[in-house]
Amino acid sequence: MSTIPQFTSSDKAQRFVQAIDKGRYDRQITAGLGKFVDNTVEAAMQGFYTEDELAALVDIQGTDRDIEQRMPVKITRHYFEQAKNSSALQQLIKASPAETYDLAGSQDPGKQMDYSPVEGLLHKYEIGLIYVASTCSAHCRFCYREELIARKDVARPDGAMAPKGLAKVEEVCGYILEHNRAVEANGGRHPESGKEKLREVLMSGGDPMVLSNKIIGNWWASLAEAGIENIRLGTKELAFFPDRFDDAFFDMLDKFHESYPRTSIRFVVHFNHPDEFLKKDAGGNFITNPGGGLEWLDNTIRSVQRLASRYWVNIDNQSPIIKGINDDSDALRILQRELKRNRIENSRFYCGRDIVGHRAFNVPIEDAWRILNESQKGLSGIESHAKLSITHYKGKTEVCAVTNAPMDVRHGENGVVIFKLYRGAGDAKLRGKVAIVGRNPGAVWFNDYEDRVIFDEAGLFPKSKDDAKPGFY
Numbered sequence: 001m002s003t004i005p006q007f008t009s010s011d012k013a014q015r016f017v018q019a020i021d022k023g024r025y026d027r028q029i030t031a032g033l034g035k036f037v038d039n040t041v042e043a044a045m046q047g048f049y050t051e052d053e054l055a056a057l058v059d060i061q062g063t064d065r066d067i068e069q070r071m072p073v074k075i076t077r078h079y080f081e082q083a084k085n086s087s088a089l090q091q092l093i094k095a096s097p098a099e100t101y102d103l104a105g106s107q108d109p110g111k112q113m114d115y116s117p118v119e120g121l122l123h124k125y126e127i128g129l130i131y132v133a134s135t136c137s138a139h140c141r142f143c144y145r146e147e148l149i150a151r152k153d154v155a156r157p158d159g160a161m162a163p164k165g166l167a168k169v170e171e172v173c174g175y176i177l178e179h180n181r182a183v184e185a186n187g188g189r190h191p192e193s194g195k196e197k198l199r200e201v202l203m204s205g206g207d208p209m210v211l212s213n214k215i216i217g218n219w220w221a222s223l224a225e226a227g228i229e230n231i232r233l234g235t236k237e238l239a240f241f242p243d244r245f246d247d248a249f250f251d252m253l254d255k256f257h258e259s260y261p262r263t264s265i266r267f268v269v270h271f272n273h274p275d276e277f278l279k280k281d282a283g284g285n286f287i288t289n290p291g292g293g294l295e296w297l298d299n300t301i302r303s304v305q306r307l308a309s310r311y312w313v314n315i316d317n318q319s320p321i322i323k324g325i326n327d328d329s330d331a332l333r334i335l336q337r338e339l340k341r342n343r344i345e346n347s348r349f350y351c352g353r354d355i356v357g358h359r360a361f362n363v364p365i366e367d368a369w370r371i372l373n374e375s376q377k378g379l380s381g382i383e384s385h386a387k388l389s390i391t392h393y394k395g396k397t398e399v400c401a402v403t404n405a406p407m408d409v410r411h412g413e414n415g416v417v418i419f420k421l422y423r424g425a426g427d428a429k430l431r432g433k434v435a436i437v438g439r440n441p442g443a444v445w446f447n448d449y450e451d452r453v454i455f456d457e458a459g460l461f462p463k464s465k466d467d468a469k470p471g472f473y
């Protein structure tokens, strides 16, 4: 790529940012296991970890199985209130020695560093992803960004080891300007990479909503001025701290829309389980609303309704299916029905990635497919749009089907699993390519199918030496 020009925002952007109230947010966070171990957490939170649980965690402190070396402990008061009556949410937020029993896995499972033209930016085929924050209001134990949040070294393409850096506005927007200039000058494709115009950027981390309104607004205005048409923001703040969506935030959101009316904002929210947003009665049951649906937490539904009332804002939910948290088709059915009722689209469910320690969290691929499929029985067509995805380093892949009946081909005696690439990480032409493998009920990652590949036009598996026909093994 030619030299990246320096990006400078316009007077209009600077006026917009100056007018933003940066906001003050008291999340009442407890960070670190220490306060639970010393019992210096506030009285209401004492006993959240049992003495036995804490003893087991203290036992491995300072060893290569140290829990907080893998992922620091962090919880908001709001999430604690929901988790204290939910075993699913406790599994999500409480550290456990089981996380480090098997540390097999990758620090960079998507080979992300291969797609990073400037620090903190990944540019895969049609979308840019920027790391703008290295923490969240609370920490999910299964997080696949644990290397960023725990500030671990990752391998760069040149072999150097260093923690992932965060994106800088000037560098990222300079890159976008230069990329889009080269694409336009070359008739719609970049002359070196073949990529199209960069239209969409996903702000990620960590959680961008831990940043001040001013910093978020500065990113939005700069991205809009660099030519980005759709800004996505990935956040779990509706679950961890829904009061973050307050008057100051909506004031910024509306001023942004007045200044940049052609730029859409897409929130990709992250609810894993209905216990994160629904009220329960004294018996632990969800409360039916006489007008229809179930009763949501007041501050969560208020934030959702304020977001959803703006026509230029989209809200989509994405969630992995994780062992002990939401590998439960009844919970997922309620989740999908309630989200859709309240203008949150069910976008995707994911199989866990092969991060370090993934075997503690990942549900076998075939189980995840069955759980999601069961959850969608009884949902209407528009409630059940979500597909099951698994992210191969070649691109996002759908687990399309798992069959039960034997198939009369080599490796097909117990049925087959069909994968389809949604999109290639580097090339849109790969979309729609399929791979078919013989079933392996314990498989949690692609390598568990390597010895039973039947057909692979997608290139998801290493080539066998004896493949006779293109695609066939």
Ligand code: SF4
Pocket: 135, 136, 138, 139, 140, 142, 143, 144, 145, 205, 206, 207, 235, 236, 270
């Ligand atoms: S909200 Fe997302 S990025 Fe943050 S800890 Fe949870 S999974 Fe990781």
